[in-house]
Amino acid sequence: MILLDIKNMTIELETPEGLIRAVDKVNLTIREGEIRGLVGESGSGKSLIAKAIVGVLNKRWHITADRFSWAGQDLLRLSYEEQRKIIGRDIAMIYQEPSRSMDPTAPILDQLLEAIPDSELESRWWGRPFERRKKAIALLHKVGIRDHQAILNSYPYQLPEGVCQKIMIAMAIAKKPKLLIADEPTTALESTTQAQLFRLLASFNQLKGMSILLISHELETVARNTQTLSVLYCGQLVEAGETAAILKSPFHPYTDALIKSVPEFQPQLASKQPLYALHGSIPTLQHLPIGCRLGPRCPNARKECVKTPVLERLQNHYFSCHFPLQGKKT
Amino acid sequence: MTAPLLEIRQLYKSYQKAQGIFGRKTIQALSDISFSLYPGQTLAIVGETGSGKSTLAKLLVGIETPDSGEILLEGEAVTISDHKKYNHVIRYIFQDPARSLNPHQRVGQMLEDVLRYSTDLNEQQRQQKIHQTLAQLGLMEEHAAYYPHMFSGGQLQRVALARALIMDPKLLILDEALTALDPSLRAQIVNLLLELQKTTGLSYLLITNHLRLVRHISDSMLVLHQGKALDYGPTNHVFAHPQHDYSRKLINSAQS
Ligand SMILES: Nc1ncnc2c1ncn2[C@@H]1O[C@H](COP(=O)(O)OP(=O)(O)O)[C@@H](O)[C@H]1O
Ligand code: SF4
Ligand SMILES: [Mg+2]
Numbered sequence: 338m339i340l341l342d343i344k345n346m347t348i349e350l351e352t353p354e355g356l357i358r359a360v361d362k363v364n365l366t367i368r369e370g371e372i373r374g375l376v377g378e379s380g381s382g383k384s385l386i387a388k389a390i391v392g393v394l395n396k397r398w399h400i401t402a403d404r405f406s407w408a409g410q411d412l413l414r415l416s417y418e419e420q421r422k423i424i425g426r427d428i429a430m431i432y433q434e435p436s437r438s439m440d441p442t443a444p445i446l447d448q449l450l451e452a453i454p455d456s457e458l459e460s461r462w463w464g465r466p467f468e469r470r471k472k473a474i475a476l477l478h479k480v481g482i483r484d485h486q487a488i489l490n491s492y493p494y495q496l497p498e499g500v501c502q503k504i505m506i507a508m509a510i511a512k513k514p515k516l517l518i519a520d521e522p523t524t525a526l527e528s529t530t531q532a533q534l535f536r537l538l539a540s541f542n543q544l545k546g547m548s549i550l551l552i553s554h555e556l557e558t559v560a561r562n563t564q565t566l567s568v569l570y571c572g573q574l575v576e577a578g579e580t581a582a583i584l585k586s587p588f589h590p591y592t593d594a595l596i597k598s599v600p601e602f603q604p605q606l607a608s609k610q611p612l613y614a615l616h617g618s619i620p621t622l623q624h625l626p627i628g629c630r631l632g633p634r635c636p637n638a639r640k641e642c643v644k645t646p647v648l649e650r651l652q653n654h655y656f657s658c659h660f661p662l663q664g665k666k667t
Numbered sequence: 668m669t670a671p672l673l674e675i676r677q678l679y680k681s682y683q684k685a686q687g688i689f690g691r692k693t694i695q696a697l698s699d700i701s702f703s704l705y706p707g708q709t710l711a712i713v714g715e716t717g718s719g720k721s722t723l724a725k726l727l728v729g730i731e732t733p734d735s736g737e738i739l740l741e742g743e744a745v746t747i748s749d750h751k752k753y754n755h756v757i758r759y760i761f762q763d764p765a766r767s768l769n770p771h772q773r774v775g776q777m778l779e780d781v782l783r784y785s786t787d788l789n790e791q792q793r794q795q796k797i798h799q800t801l802a803q804l805g806l807m808e809e810h811a812a813y814y815p816h817m818f819s820g821g822q823l824q825r826v827a828l829a830r831a832l833i834m835d836p837k838l839l840i841l842d843e844a845l846t847a848l849d850p851s852l853r854a855q856i857v858n859l860l861l862e863l864q865k866t867t868g869l870s871y872l873l874i875t876n877h878l879r880l881v882r883h884i885s886d887s888m889l890v891l892h893q894g895k896a897l898d899y900g901p902t903n904h905v906f907a908h909p910q911h912d913y914s915r916k917l918i919n920s921a922q923s
Contacts, residue, residue, distance in 0.1 A: 378849035524847075527715040528877050532920035554849055557879065598854035600883035601922075608883050608902075609861055614854035618821045 340516055340548055341367040341390070344404035348385050348572075350622070351397045357622050360385050360572045361630075364648060364655070367516060372542055372549045374559035374580060376595070377569030378619050383552045386569075387518050391430050392421050408515070429509035433521035435501035439493040445504055446489040449473035452508035476507040480537060499530035503537070510541060516548045517541070523558070535562050556595050557602075560584055568592050571619055571630040573645075578654035586663055588656035591615075591631050629658070637662075670742055671703035672837055672870050673727075673757075678736035680722055696722040697894045700736070706837065707864060709871040711881040711902065713917065714891030720874050723891070724842055727872075728759060741837075755785060758831035760844040767827060768815040774826055775811030778833055785834060800833045804859065821852040828859070832869075840872045845880055857884060878921035882906060890914045 348360035360382040367373050377383050388394045405412045407427065412420045432438045440448055450469050453476075460468045477485045480503040493501055502522060509517055519538065523531040539562065541547045553559045559566065560580055567577040568591065576589040584602065587593045596602050597613035606612075617634045626632050628643035635642065637660045646657040678700040686692040697719045704710045714720045725731040727738065729745070738745045740756060761767050769777060775797060782793045798808050804825045810818075818826060824844075831839055841860075845853055861884065863869050873885055881888055882902055889899040890913070897911040909915045 378851065529715065529916055529920045556850060595850055598850045600880065606883075611858045611861060612854040612883075614858055615851045616855075618819045618852065619849070621819075 338369045339366055340369055340408055342404060342406045343402055346402040348389055349399040359622055363574045365567060367548050367550060370546045370548055371565060372551060372563045374563035374566045375550060375552045376556050376559050379554050380619060381569040382572040383569060384520055387520050387552060391424055391428055427515045429514035430518040431505045431509050431522050433524050435505045436493045436498060441493055444490050444492055446473060449476060449508060452511040454512050476511055480507045499526050502534060518550045520552045557599055573630050576656045582654060588661040588663060589658045590635050590637050593662055669706060672706045672741060673704040674739040675700055675702050676737040677701055679734045681734055695894050700896050702889050702899060704870050704872060706870055707868040709873060709885040711873040711885035711888040712891055713875055713878060713881060713888055715876050718891040719894040720891060724874055755834050756836055757838045758834060758836040759840045760827055760831055761842050770815050774813050781830060781833055800829050804829050821855060824856055838870045842874045846875060846877055
């Protein structure tokens with residue numbers, strides 16, 4: 338079943354010079370039990386999309402979409418409060434810097450207790466404090482924290498980022514969400530801790546069928562841990578499909594450059610040889626090129642590219658480029 | 668074989684940390700660290716937070732002194748009093764270039780200050796050196812008149828490199844300088860570093876907690892864990908035959 342189905346989502350920022358389109362007609366679907374990656378360089382709009390889904394962007398942002406449905410239900414027909422209620426119940430989110438998104442003034446126990454919704458409790462009111470505490474401890478065990486006593490009375494600043502991130506996951510799974518959005522969940526962590534966290538996320542996906550949207554600026558990380566992939570450049574969706582298929586034969590010049598820039602994906606490249614690199618840099622929101630936003634940096638650009646390419650589909654593989662690297666006669 | 672540019676012999680460093688009201692605890696930040704770095708080569712020091720990487724960096728740059736052991740630069744023992752002389756040879760690049768540049772100073776002025784402070788070049792020679800360095804890093808002459816905020820992230824990283832390289836150092840220490848970069852920018856900077864190494868024989872000491880890129884750009888690597896050197900040797904060899912459990916775990920985590 339398709340859980341999340343978004344079509345042509347546009348996110349615009351109000352500025353004195355008018356609206357700036359930070360995210361331009363992006364599609365995103367996530368099925369039950371799927372782990373989808375969302376990659377793009379910093380500033381490409383990944384966090385904006387995540388925040389728009391969970392409804393935490395402020396009033397300066399204008400969000401529109403042709404479709405925004407959850408588990409078959411059309412959310413666009415509902416009021417903002419009704420949307421938030423459904424999303425709040427079924428979708429949880431974790432962020433890049435866990436210690437910053439936790440309450441610095443409360444011990445871990447209090448924060449965990451608060452994260453457990455009443456609907457998860459079975460006892461009568463007099464048994465609830467005890468049950469809640471038991472559940473809080475069980476949550477810590479589930480994320481691989483054995484020594485719960487030492488953790489429960491600590492404050493976030495006293496714990497390493499890796500432990501904080503595990504606690505964030507514990508809090509996120511307390512309500513048994515159907516979808517977990519993980520926005521750069523391991524960027525601030527050490528590499529062995531990163532590996533542990535990905536194993537943890539994968540186990541929740543396998544055991545509980547929880548879907549995951551894994552957001553990162555690193556293709557290596559996302560490639561290893563996802564089944565499907567969406568690639569963003571500068572607020573535009575450039576390619577989407579199965580991770581393995583995209584890595585093997587990308588259609589879009591940007592995806593191609595991304596893959597070639599990672600030495601691990603280029604086994605035939607001798608050590609110390611130059612990596613493939615696009616020239617120039619990602620434009621700022623104030624200087625977005627018209628049409629295909631990769632245009633000024635794209636090795637294949639032609640004059641047609643000043644028109645925004647539409648998203649095309651070849652079986653399960655989506656791409657938006659006038660001159661794709663394969664699959665189409667030019 | 669040529670002589671090493673940098674040679675570290677049996678370096679030890681400990682810190683005293685207050686514990687309780689009267690207690691003191693000795694933390695052995697580094698014990699028995701030895702390695703050599705040859706001209707034109709790259710050595711990666713890989714370890715997690717607390718492994719002793721930052722302590723090692725502080726000893727190398729002369730902010731701290733070792734308890735015992737030797738740091739030899741081109742065969743000569745380095746002491747803190749040589750700091751200025753030594754400053755020519757070893758330069759640093761940190762993770763966040765924007766934060767290490769003065770926002771109120773034009774790039775040209777910043778480079779000029781570096782030269783005026785540490786060289787005997789005259790005005791004209793300084794200007795020439797500035798333009799030459801900017802060009803070497805793919806920046807333009809006009810960029811000398813820019814303030815840091817006028818650059819993109821990638822250009823800022825180049826400006827930080829320009830500041831380090833204008834002294835014609837022999838060794839550049841890259842402290843997590845590549846870790847957080849976006850892929851296309853990272854590839855550009857890596858290429859620039861590789862090219863500079865090839866043309867000028869510059870050596871790099873790459874200090875990082877991620878193995879990413881280590882395999883591609885380093886000739887040798889040293890795994891640091893709790894102040895001790897675990898595996899040390901040619902990068903390919905360490906990747907293929909790690910001797911310690913911790914190194915194996917680290918290498919696996921970078922590949923899983
Ligand atoms: N509060 C804000 N005010 C102005 N611009 C913003 C704000 N938040 C994000 N942006 C801009 O929106 C674009 C997308 O940002 P973001 O979604 O955070 O990117 P990512 O998560 O992919 O790094 C960027 O150009 C960013 O500078
Ligand atoms: S549409 Fe044109 S500019 Fe954009 S990626 Fe395709 S070829 Fe390049
Ligand atoms: Mg982000």
